Amino acid sequence: MNRSFIASDENSNRFHTKRTRTTTPVPHRQPLQPLTSSFNSLSSTTDDLNPLQLGYYAPEIYENLFNSECSFLANPEYMNFHTDINYKMRAILIDWLVSVHLKFKFSPETLYLTVNIIDRYLEKKKIKKQFLQLAGVSAFLIASKYEDISPPAISDLVYVTDKAYTKEQIVEMEEDILVTIEYQLVVPSSWRFFERLSKITQMEETDIHFGRFLLELCLVEYHMLRYRPSVIAASAVYLTRKMFKVEPAWTQNLQRISRVDENQLRDCSRDILVVFQAASIHTLTGVKDKFSRKEYLEVAKIRTS
16 A cells, blocks of 8 residues: 555544634623823813824824924025015915915815925025926925825926926926925924814814914915914914904913913914904905805904904
8 A cells, every 4th residue: 555645644634633622711891991181171172082083192292293393494584595586475475375275175284384395495495486386386296295185186286387387397396395304294383283272262163264364364474484383373363262252362271281371472463463454455365265265154354343
């Protein structure tokens, strides 16, 4: 008889022998409970119960934002370095980008990151005025790739610039911007601070849109670069509460969370109020037109009493 056949037959019998299964009993476990935060006393929102909002991580996240916000601000006097562009050209560019951002329906943070990228790039690179719009759309492309699920096709950006630039120019500028800002795209914005404060104070929808209107007016104004994003956000909340006659306009809770008291808000709030009052007669209408739409409850039509 063939020995190899016998060996294989013996192996098959051995491997087909049934073994008794053993199981380890699993003890009864209580359902998972939402994590709690030491900052619960500062927040009356439902974020702690919503895992998508990560409310229990908010204190650590915003602690990091406060600590890092000054590291990613452009010098508020960088325009003195330029000879072919000025703050008025920057304002025209940002106002136009507000309209472009609205057409693409991207997240709010995309717009704020776009402006931050532009300012940090122009702080370090001197460019000719004919390439300022190119820098703007390239920064917009970078920000949308980082913040949104579906960034625009480069051909779409060529179209919105009325074919002033080619695809190749946009890609080259995109690369130059990223190298110049050292690929640093994680930056705190006034929108993120405002978002947190509006949730904590449980602002109404109209109040939130009005606060956003103030923030985007600040994006256009070059001189607002002198203020930290957290101060601009806090001032926008303060002015909104003043505008809608919420008393007190600045509470101890808001002061503790924003880390600024009412006296520290006065200069920034005064500047934002001037910008807001001038918006109705300003020649740049991108932000005003945006917030005059019904989807934003026409808050740009609100006037001071």
